[in-house]
Amino acid sequence: MTDGLPAAMVMDLRRYLTQGMQTLLRPVKLLRGSGRLARVGPRLAVAFVLVSVLLPVIGLIAEREQRLAAARDAQAEAQQLARVIAADIADDVHAGRRLDPVKIRAHLDQLRSQLGGDVEIVDLRRDSVAGTTPEGGPRLGVDADGQISATLRDGLARTVTPEDTGLPLKLVVVPIRTPTDGIVGALLLDYTDLYDEVLSAGAHSRRMTLAAGLAGMAAALGLGWVLSRGLVRDIRRLTQTAAMFAEGDYDTRAQVKSRGELRELAGALNTMAERIAERKAVLVDLATTDPLTGLPNRRALRTGLDRGLDHAKRRGTPLSLILLDLDHFKTINDEHGHLTGDAVLRRVAEILKAHLRSTDLAARYGGEEFAVLLPDTGSDAATRTAERVRVALSAAPIEFQGRSVRVTASLGVVAYPEHGLTTAELVHRADAALYTAKRAGRDRVHGPPAP
Structure with missing residues (x-):
């Protein structure tokens, strides 16, 4: 221990x-x-930037898909319209009449204001039979990539964007069929205006x-x-x-x-x-606590004495120290047993607590020796306190298990600054005062001996 x-x-x-x-x-x-803490911020920032950039990218993809959908709608509408016109022309051919360029042109001129785009009819040799384009202007039926020829062969509708015209045209090519003669030509419809109209209609949604x-x-x-x-x-x-x-x-x-x-x-x-x-x-x-008496122990007293001395030096106030040693304590242990000795030590602790201020510090210094630290207290006041404690100890015997034990104590008193300026000096002088009281007959309070 x-x-x-x-x-x-x-x-x-x-x-x-x-x-x-x-x-x-x-x-x-x-x-x-x-270093993870230093990287948390940048990593989170990068993650949020990536997520943020992803949102407009998704918007661009959605806008592109809307544009493609509009183009497909315009293409499908143009093909349907072209098939209707081609069917009308095919009906005239089926009725036994040949492709009459004059009549077909008049028919197309009537549709021009409704279509919003030019129309051209070509025969199987890809020669122009009739159309709504101005005389001398570029033909719609220029077959640079063979798309028109392919439609005349297999009868499938196609979308063509001719490059040789120098104009941003969009054409739909549909075959002209008769029940008896099969494919007799092709109809080319410029649906550029229709395409632009469909795109314009969805522009707000895309924006x-x-x-x-x-x-x-x-x-x-x-x-x-x-x-x-x-x-x-x-x-x-x-x-x-x-x-x-x-x-x-x-x-x-x-x-x-x-x-x-x-x-x-x-x-x-x-x-x-x-x-x-x-x-x-x-x-x-x-x-820092003595388990028997509940008082602070020697270590706590040393800490309290150092702090109290520093405080006294800074404030210019006095500080006193009392050392108390029980007289003939070994005899009490030998005659009455250690349990009685423990009871005596506990009773001493109670008496010290009863006669001290709340700002004072009472401690068990070791064995049967106790110490009292009195801040803001000079040597005269400390001597009076020590005397009250001595009288209280000797005034009444301690009762324990039917036994009555009389206890006395010798006390040594010193004060800062007259008896010492350091912790070691104060403890040494208090110890000397204590043994002076012992040698003088015990059961008394004594100050430090003269140097």
């Missing part, structure tokens, strides 16, 4: 405290040692799609910035709090604004800190 403290208990508490601190510092070491994508990008960036900033801030708070715990500041508490796992982690850190603080308080209490 050291200063009345069980060594095994101290070792157990120290082991628990060390384990708790290692557990508490593990996440801090992981974050700091690996809204792009705007929504850009707005989503801005919102994602803003939200990402807020979330990442808050997350990194909370992680830094947790790390700083854990570091403060590691330095012994257990009054600090982890506080985060995030919910979910980070808040749970903060709660776990706070709970762990509370438990470590409790264990440390128990360890400190056991290390």
